[in-house]
Amino acid sequence: xxxxxxxxxxxxxxxxxxxxxxxxxxxxxxxxxxxxxxxxxxxxxxxxxxxxxxxxxxxxxxxxxxxxxxxxxxxxxxxxxxxxxxxxxxxxxxxxxxxxxxxxxxxxxxxxxxxxxxxxxxxxxxxxxxxxxxxxxxxxxxxxxxxxxxxxxxxxxxxxxxxxxxxxxxxxxxxxxxxxxxxxxxxxxxxxxxxxxxxxxxxxxxxxxxxxxxxxxxxxxxxxxxxxxxxxxxxxxxxxxxxxxxxxxxxxxxxxxxxxxxxxxxxxxxxxxxxxxxxxxxxxxxxxxxxxxxxxxxxxxxxxxxxxxxxxxxxxxxxxxxxxxxxxxxxxxxxxxxxxxxxxxxxxxxxxxxxxxxxxxxxxxxxxxxxxxxxxxxxxxxxxxxxxxxxxxxxxxxxxxxxxxxxxxxxxxxxxxxxxxxxxxxxxxxxxxxxxxxxxxxxxxxxxxxxxxxxxxxxxxxxxxxxxxxxxxxxxxxxxxxxxxxxxxxxxxxxx
Amino acid sequence: xxxxxxxxxxxxxxxxxxxxxxxxxxxxxxxxxxxxxxxxxxxxxxxxxxxxxxxxxxxxxxxxxxxxxxxxxxxxxxxxxxxxxxxxxxxxxxxxxxxxxxxxxxxxxxxxxxxxxxxxxxxxxxxxxxxxxxxxxxxxxxxxxxxxxxxxxxxxxxxxxxxxxxxxxxxxxxxxxxxxxxxxxxxxxxxxxxxxxxxxxxxxxxxxxxxxxxxxxxx
Numbered sequence: 001x002x003x004x005x006x007x008x009x010x011x012x013x014x015x016x017x018x019x020x021x022x023x024x025x026x027x028x029x030x031x032x033x034x035x036x037x038x039x040x041x042x043x044x045x046x047x048x049x050x051x052x053x054x055x056x057x058x059x060x061x062x063x064x065x066x067x068x069x070x071x072x073x074x075x076x077x078x079x080x081x082x083x084x085x086x087x088x089x090x091x092x093x094x095x096x097x098x099x100x101x102x103x104x105x106x107x108x109x110x111x112x113x114x115x116x117x118x119x120x121x122x123x124x125x126x127x128x129x130x131x132x133x134x135x136x137x138x139x140x141x142x143x144x145x146x147x148x149x150x151x152x153x154x155x156x157x158x159x160x161x162x163x164x165x166x167x168x169x170x171x172x173x174x175x176x177x178x179x180x181x182x183x184x185x186x187x188x189x190x191x192x193x194x195x196x197x198x199x200x201x202x203x204x205x206x207x208x209x210x211x212x213x214x215x216x217x218x219x220x221x222x223x224x225x226x227x228x229x230x231x232x233x234x235x236x237x238x239x240x241x242x243x244x245x246x247x248x249x250x251x252x253x254x255x256x257x258x259x260x261x262x263x264x265x266x267x268x269x270x271x272x273x274x275x276x277x278x279x280x281x282x283x284x285x286x287x288x289x290x291x292x293x294x295x296x297x298x299x300x301x302x303x304x305x306x307x308x309x310x311x312x313x314x315x316x317x318x319x320x321x322x323x324x325x326x327x328x329x330x331x332x333x334x335x336x337x338x339x340x341x342x343x344x345x346x347x348x349x350x351x352x353x354x355x356x357x358x359x360x361x362x363x364x365x366x367x368x369x370x371x372x373x374x375x376x377x378x379x380x381x382x383x384x385x386x387x388x389x390x391x392x393x394x395x396x397x398x399x400x401x402x403x404x405x406x407x408x409x410x411x412x413x414x415x416x417x418x419x420x421x422x423x424x425x426x427x428x429x430x431x432x433x434x435x436x437x438x439x440x441x442x443x444x445x446x447x448x449x450x451x452x453x454x455x456x457x458x459x460x461x462x463x464x465x466x467x468x469x470x471x472x473x474x475x476x477x478x479x480x481x482x483x484x485x486x487x488x489x490x491x492x493x494x495x496x
Numbered sequence: 497x498x499x500x501x502x503x504x505x506x507x508x509x510x511x512x513x514x515x516x517x518x519x520x521x522x523x524x525x526x527x528x529x530x531x532x533x534x535x536x537x538x539x540x541x542x543x544x545x546x547x548x549x550x551x552x553x554x555x556x557x558x559x560x561x562x563x564x565x566x567x568x569x570x571x572x573x574x575x576x577x578x579x580x581x582x583x584x585x586x587x588x589x590x591x592x593x594x595x596x597x598x599x600x601x602x603x604x605x606x607x608x609x610x611x612x613x614x615x616x617x618x619x620x621x622x623x624x625x626x627x628x629x630x631x632x633x634x635x636x637x638x639x640x641x642x643x644x645x646x647x648x649x650x651x652x653x654x655x656x657x658x659x660x661x662x663x664x665x666x667x668x669x670x671x672x673x674x675x676x677x678x679x680x681x682x683x684x685x686x687x688x689x690x691x692x693x694x695x696x697x698x699x700x701x702x703x704x705x706x707x708x709x710x711x712x713x714x715x
Contacts, residue, residue, distance in 0.1 A: 145655065146625075148655060149654075149655040149658045149659050149662070150620075150658075150659065150662060152655060152656065152659045188568075188571045188572070189568065192563075192564055192567035192568050192571060193564045193568060194564075195560045195563070195564060196560060196561060196564045199557075199560070201655075201659075202652065202655055202656060205654075205655030205658075205659075206651045206652055206654075206655060209651070209654055209655055209658075210651050213629070213632070213650060213651060213654055216629060216633055217633070217636060217647070217650070220633060220636075220637060220689065220692070220693065221636075221637070221696070229647070230647070232642070232643035232644040232647055233644055233647060233648070289551075290550065290551030290552075290554055290555075291551055291552075291553060291554055292551070292553040292554045292557055315644065316641075316642050316644040316645050317645055317648070318641075318642070318644040318645035318646065318647055318648030318649060319644040319645075319648065320553075321648045321652065322644075322647075322648050322651070324553055328557060331561075333554055333557060333558075334550075334554070334557075334558050334561075338558060338561060341561040341562065341564075341565050342561065344565060344568070345561065345564055345565065345568075348564075348568060
């Protein structure tokens, strides 16, 4: 055998490098899993927002005059004129009126009186985890987009030339060999949930990678001006040109004019730039009940005259596709039934990621190269992420928010992984973390019941509380049962 | 036809398709091609009915979510029940799913697999990204449609192209094939971008081009 001309690396170094590669793959798998898990929960962001602060007034509709009063009252409470200013009007999915003004969030009652600054710490934390992985701005968005692009890789769907995948499309073998069970679960979910998973991965990657793609497009086509890139889709962003105070744009007239011109739409967001100045602009986003686009954008003059629409539902196909990608990704196009379907399919996606790496560990073991420490770390991610989210939920209830909540999540997850590395067994890690998840959800619910007892039976609270209770029970059942089930030693094999 | 009756019809199409596929694939040794074809045809036929029921784009999106859910239920429910029964019979005494194995000794193969894996990671990550970005930007520059369509096409194409090239980088065992292949795609993309940039320049021999050039110079 000819000798290699390359110097041979020390075996310890090579083993460490291989282990490093495995750890890198594991880390990416872990981050993908966290994005999938947080995304599954983020589908219910409306429910979470309502549950988190059930004291906020709810209403099924708001009059145009009350919408105008809401904007005026909110503006009067702010120290400076905000550049971006919006009033979210009640919809069947979110029956609240909320004002967004440069980072501040104010809730109004049905008459347009500002009554509270709603608590949204956990919802904000969860959405930031899913969209940015808590990394800064474009960096986080791009990294999550990278994970989405790789989650949508064709080899993950195993469709290319793998006829057995389709032939066995209805085959499930639970309860037998662990590897067969895991492989069947992985493959069946990969096949049957593939259309959903592909849509989620591609729209997620689109949302995530758009910013970095825009940098290249700006250099090539817009003299480096990134703000110009998305103008063909979303329209231009208004710049402050004249700060001179002026009467606020006529929101009730705009609302009424829109409803008379397009009675089929549901106006749900009044958006203004530099309100109550001479530079102010007014537009209203409206939902089309039978379209995927997240909204159509209608522009108005300050006296409420309808100027035209952006063309999100009837403009160029590209604009319609962009507008549809957000609703497709977040499952916000068909009310609660679609969100529930997205929830179930999201859990399936988490299981595809989890079982994928489980199979890899089993195969390694079968090939005589087990990696118990890494496997326990992976188990700690799979069951530790829900535990850390539950701890964050509890912490948010106790008043922790922003960076504190981010620290609680990542520190507790790191602690779980560190413990798993030295833990006695994989089963112990899995059971302990499931037990912790169930217990923490139960604690968060108990604290919530004490704090918001009077609102517990309201629509905003009851269904999400019940869902959390069921989740707590589901997490607790298996580990608690294992404490009471006596394991019988296998009978010795008969002598030959 | 009302939305409700269209939805029911779409559900019937979809369930019939699932039953046909289930029956065809249940005979794993000799699956029936006719049933498989009819199953897929019914699934495809249900999409226009979904569009009728829920809207031109919202309907099929709803249909796809329903299909995935229904199929998972068909696959998982009976298997889950079988698994629970089996676990109960195995009950105690069955093999534990615990690893319980010691860590392997720290000795490894030669450096080549390590170098190879590094190469694959670089090729599937930044390499495939650069090639996909070049190709996407070339298509954006050369595509004749309106700006919104070109932008949306680029935004959808980029992650798909990156995923496909990363898949090639990971799955193809021959480094001498995939590395030059991805490099050539990047070069083709870069050439397309260059052509697009040249095409976007104002033509100096036309009156408009001259005026544009003079204005640019004066500016």
